[in-house]
Amino acid sequence: MTIKTAAFTLMAGLMASTAMAQEVTLRFQHFVSPQSANPKYFIEPWAEKIEAESGGRIKVEIYPFMQLGGTAPEQFDLIQDGVIDGGWVIPGYQAGRFPETEALELPFMVTKSAEEASRVAWEFTQKYLTDDFENVHLIAAHMHGRGLVHKKGPAVDDLTDFEGLKLRGPSRPATLLLEKLGAMPIGMPVPQFTESLSKGVVDGGVITWEMSPSLKLDELTDSHTDVAGDYSLYNLFFIWAMNKDVYESLPDDLRAVIDANSGLETSAWAGRAHDLGDADGKAVMIAAGNEVAEMSPEMTEVIKAKGDEVIADWIADMDAKGLPGAQMVKDARALVEANKGAQPEG
Known part of the structure; x- marks a missing residue:
């Protein structure tokens, strides 16, 4: 060759x-x-x-x-x-x-x-x-992980703290809950949240720990409040x-x-x-000196009762659409219980 x-x-x-x-x-x-x-x-x-x-x-x-x-x-x-x-x-x-x-x-x-x-x-x-x-x-x-309330000013400590707050909501269930709590929900995709906060269009919103650094919530908000217990405020x-x-x-x-x-x-x-x-994002908020808080179990139960109202309304809405609302909720809850503590295969 x-x-x-x-x-x-x-x-x-x-x-x-x-x-x-x-x-x-x-x-x-x-x-x-x-x-x-x-x-x-x-x-x-x-x-x-x-x-x-x-x-x-x-x-x-x-x-x-x-x-x-x-x-x-x-x-x-x-x-x-x-x-x-x-x-x-x-x-x-x-x-x-x-x-x-x-x-x-x-x-x-x-x-x-x-x-x-x-x-x-x-x-x-x-x-x-x-x-x-x-x-x-x-x-x-x-x-995603747990949903929290991130806002300008002190942490949410009582139901009255929600009154009149303009809070970003990512979905219909989240905005329905915020409305029940007395806030003024404003639905928007996550890319709009930072600008809306900086311009005062909203006072805060509900979102995860993990998105907080990329949205500059360490600079644009002062407090981050979770509910007590094992279940997320929203998802x-x-x-x-x-x-x-x-x-x-x-x-x-x-x-x-x-x-x-x-x-x-x-x-x-x-x-x-x-x-x-979430672990990364929470660490950034703590390092910034922001207030990291958890609602009392009593306050959490008050909010959960409002959440139950949202669920009842949602079931009625699904029923009106010809969808099995109550059965979907029942099945979702059963799947949640079945997957507690589940570990990766292999």
Whole structure:
């Protein structure tokens, strides 16, 4: 073999290897900082795992801050319509479109462990939400960690402290609870929260520990108040999904890589990311000298009673829509109990 022939053979082999390594490129996007908990502890590691287990044949590109276009409330349609290959979705940002997801977002429904709540989310999805998400390929369904009240001024200590407060709410159940508590709820996606706080549009809002640093809540708020006990004041339901046609167009072995990184344990992984982020975020707020408080058990029971009113109203609303509201609440609570203390497989 001549030197020229050998060089040509080597170059052809390298070109074939490169083509094999970049067989599929998937573009996923989300709407928060890449340093937020879910991107940092789940989305980016998930992408790296997909690339490694596909032998480099799948390349996953992650775009934060909706860099591929659209807004956070439009994310589901961007995936469904093939504008992007996949992404992170909060169904509750489109109020009324996915009403069954609200069962897990109701007050004091899930525990403060995002990992436990995310196992519940996946199992509840398999029972009630497969039709809602039939036009996308679902990879994970999960919840974030405990939801707290973050506000300017001192911590919430009594029901009267809510009166007249303009508080950001992320979902319909959360805003309904805030209204019951006497606050003035303002629904908005998370990317708008920082600017709204800085301009005085809101006095605070309900959100997690983990999102606090990226939203500059150490600078823009003074106090962070949780409820007592094991159950979260509120929570939010998410999905990690990809375009159905893109998924189905993959070769069988590459679909198998996606499948191996989907489902119950992947959902739990997404939840675990929020638990890790909550610890990080709380530490930042404490280091800033902000007030970190927990309501008394007595005050928590008062708020829980208001939450029960929200749940009763929600059940009546679902019944009016022809949906089994009471049964969904019953099943959600049963799944929460069944998943307490659940551990990762393997």
